[in-house]
Amino acid sequence: MQCHHYDAARCRSCTWIELPYADQLAAKQERCRELVDPFGPVDWLPAVASAEQGFRNKAKMAVGGTVDAPTLGILDPGGVGVDLRDCPLYPASLQAALPVLAEFVTLARLVPYDVPTRRGELKYVLVTESPDGELMVRFVLRSSEALPRLRKHLPWLLAALPRAVVVSANLLPEHKAVLEGEQEVVLTERATLRMRINDVDLHLRPQSFFQTNTAVAAALYRIGREWVDAAGPRSVWDLYCGVGGFALHVARPGRAVVGIETSTEAVASAEQSRDDLGLADVRFAAGDATAFALGAAAAPDLVVVNPPRRGIGPALAGWLEESGVRDVVYSSCNAASLARDLAAMPSLRPRRGRLLDMFPQTGHYEVVVALSRD
Structure with missing residues (x-):
């Protein structure tokens, strides 16, 4: 991508702009492999590339x-x-x-x-x-x-x-x-x-978060749906659910889905989407993901987590390790925090992984891994 603002040193936000796009993708894939493979073995699927420019919504x-x-x-x-x-x-x-x-x-x-x-x-x-x-x-x-x-x-x-x-x-x-x-x-x-x-x-809603790259976000939700359906759970939690992207994509008749998010505006957005779709088996609630899990009477078959850069942290990772949850789909924008969380739940092994280039021209990315219990 060529940018006259970068060339004139007016803006240097695109820190990887001088790196050819194929090299950007390769470097991000290598970083994810380096951090996640020790917990595998992982079947890495082809990366989801983005348009190099004009992608921000x-x-x-x-x-x-x-x-x-x-x-x-x-x-x-x-x-x-x-x-x-x-x-x-x-x-x-x-x-x-x-x-x-x-x-x-x-x-x-x-x-x-x-x-x-x-x-x-x-x-x-x-x-x-x-x-x-x-x-x-x-x-x-x-x-x-x-x-x-x-x-x-x-x-x-x-x-x-x-x-x-x-x-x-x-x-x-x-x-x-x-x-x-x-x-x-x-x-x-x-x-x-x-x-x-x-x-x-x-x-x-105005204060709801959504991924900045619509096309790649759509691919992320399709991957999540495919992996969840392959696991065939009867019950799913979507923790850090935002406006319900994963929860609404994986909803099926007879499958109980619960989405948890701290933002009340995001939850209201998710509930409106659910009602429009007529999904009777989907429920959303505002709250802390870790507190919700630790206070639940029973664990679901599968958990989707899509945390901020800091990851899910030791408390939730420890709960997942001990919970008996069979499968986890973990979407991360920071493979370093993902690796720390994987180390805290050794019984849940990453089986598949896929890089999604949500943020071309920078070192940022999204990576999604499917975990299952040994």
Whole structure:
């Protein structure tokens, strides 16, 4: 991938961009093999490659500049805005929305937040695009001061950018390095963005997490479904379930599926998708995955885990080791923490593995392994 921002040293986020894509894939596969194979033997299936550019479904744009000339992109080390509206990681359809949003910033007088002086209102513009081309747009503000202007000019935005079906304001009053605050104000009639993934419609609320690469996420859920069906469980837990991607893909008549996620917004999204699909045997609940497992009266036949980078940790790994659970499907974005967890549950051996390149041009990836008990 060629990027003029990288060449000009304006943005160096794509740390592997100078490495040919085939070499990127090979290096990621080798890293996963190195860390996981000692717990095997593992049958490694061919890697799932991604498009090298235009694959991101979400733009996280820090706002800089001035209200009359805003920048959407990143901030340099001095807090000055660097405009990246034409970043090649975004598809053309997502890029096309960004000038309209910049114009709206000026129209609604959303003063960009200046990090060095801690003045201004608008910190970020977050845009997510669905496979159908619909958009969720979120304005991350320091306070509610700009809300009346957002509401006043919202009709203009919806007319200029009719694909924006969900628009919200997120309030982040603290001066700290986080992307969003706890309070969300939805400004449109619709509150969820529909993501058509394989044969499942997932609903995203503004504070729900979804993988940044739609095509590779779809492949991940297909793999999970295939591996779960091959194991033939009557009961499944999907821990760290997010908006229910795995749980809803593996649901079958007569198969009891439970999804657990800390985010109440994600759980509400998953429940809406479940209800739309009419899946009577699927249940979601908000809570801590480890606490749920440790407090359960009985273990299921199979557990799917999709934890953050830190992994599932010793408590949950220890529970899985002692639980008698027959099969585990473990989706990881960090093979180092996956290896630590595998070491804590030696009775559950990785039988199959597959790398999915969720994040081309960087050293990040997703790897999924199927574990079964000796």
